[in-house]
Amino acid sequence: MKLPELLHVPAIELIEPNFQSLISDTYTEEILLAAGKEAKLVVNEKGWPILLALKSGETWSGAVFVLRAPVIEIIEKFEGIDGETIEIDTETLIKAVREYYLDILCADVPPAIEDFSADRAEKVKGLLAEVWGNGAGENCLDCGCGSGLGAVALRSLGYTPVCCDIDPALLALGISKERLKKEETMCVDARYASCYLPPCPYGLALMAGTINDFTAHIWQEVLDELVETCEQVLITVESEKEAQMVSSWLAAEDRKITIFENERDAFYDRWVCLISPA
Structure with a gap:
């Protein structure tokens, strides 16, 4: 299932530019500074925050915490904005996130010459x-x-x-x-x-x-x-x-x-x- 479907939004842009950057705390700071009038906090099967999505205007943006630890300020930011909590197991979310970045990669990068035997x-x-x-x-x-x-x-x-x-x-x-x-x-x-x-x-x-x-x-x-x-x-x-x-x-x-x-x-x-x- 694609990421927007899981979050019940028409579209979403993750602030991390690629899958490799999901481990960087830089993007935690970026989502904390982002404006939002509506929020969605995704928690996993253990109740741990694994994604925060914010709506600014008509656009949703998000940050993923599957590969780096969230900070308490993430929860505080969510609680300060009108929003909902969604429970999604970690494996389901990470598959959707992989698909999100491979969609971007395939749209941007021409395939190599066929090498399959x-x-x-x-x-x-x-x-x-x-x-x-x-x-x-x-x-x-x-x-x-x-x-x-x-x-x-x-x-x-x-x-x-x-x-x-x-x-x-x-x-x-x-x-x-x-x-x-x-x-x-x-x-x-x-x-x-x-x-x-x-x-x-x-x-x-x-x-x-x-x-x-x-x-x-x-x-x-x-x-x-x-x-x-x-x-x-x-x-x-x-x-x-x-x-x-x-x-x-x-x-x-x-x-x-x-x-x-x-x-x-x-x-x-x-x-x-x-x-x-x-």
Whole structure:
């Protein structure tokens, strides 16, 4: 359900310019300074404020507190304006907020050139089925999801993908081809995934780039964050050297790391790092 429908308003503009900015306290200050003659305060299933919407003239604007803590002044501002309280569970709201920002992204960014391979998607599906088996609706963080190849494979096995990538054109492509769903997708830097997501049972990083001396520090940050956010993690790389490098980064007493060659794919997903609790 789209955000205006949840709030029972014709339209609303969030003051945070993109999904990544939802963690910034700057926008809390901005909504506190905004004028309003009518207000709506959204609280979650625990009674915690997660969105404040204000009407000025005929226009509604809002600020979201799902990824940052509200302050007492938010409640005081609401109480000083004529308005209503709406209860919406956190998961429903965050899906609507993801969809809101993906609507903006797809309107502003042309899709990338098609890069999907049905053959590779089938090979990835086979790998996931062998390692994890069928899902039962469990969330899997698809880290660096691109245009949605991993999401297709995960969904076909019964997992619920939660997708992130920093490349808006690839996300726009995935949405346009219906491989990605707006309510499941975020344009964020995967190095900070835990700021935007609760812990997930599963995490996936397909073809984790080309890892060399120039990119290693970036990939180490991304994969560290993935492992910290997810209980079971599967990472694919092109070469055994890259797999050994990834293993050395993620080694810890509380983790079991298994490296194996994936003979289904001669290139993209040739080597696999499987990380699970020790």
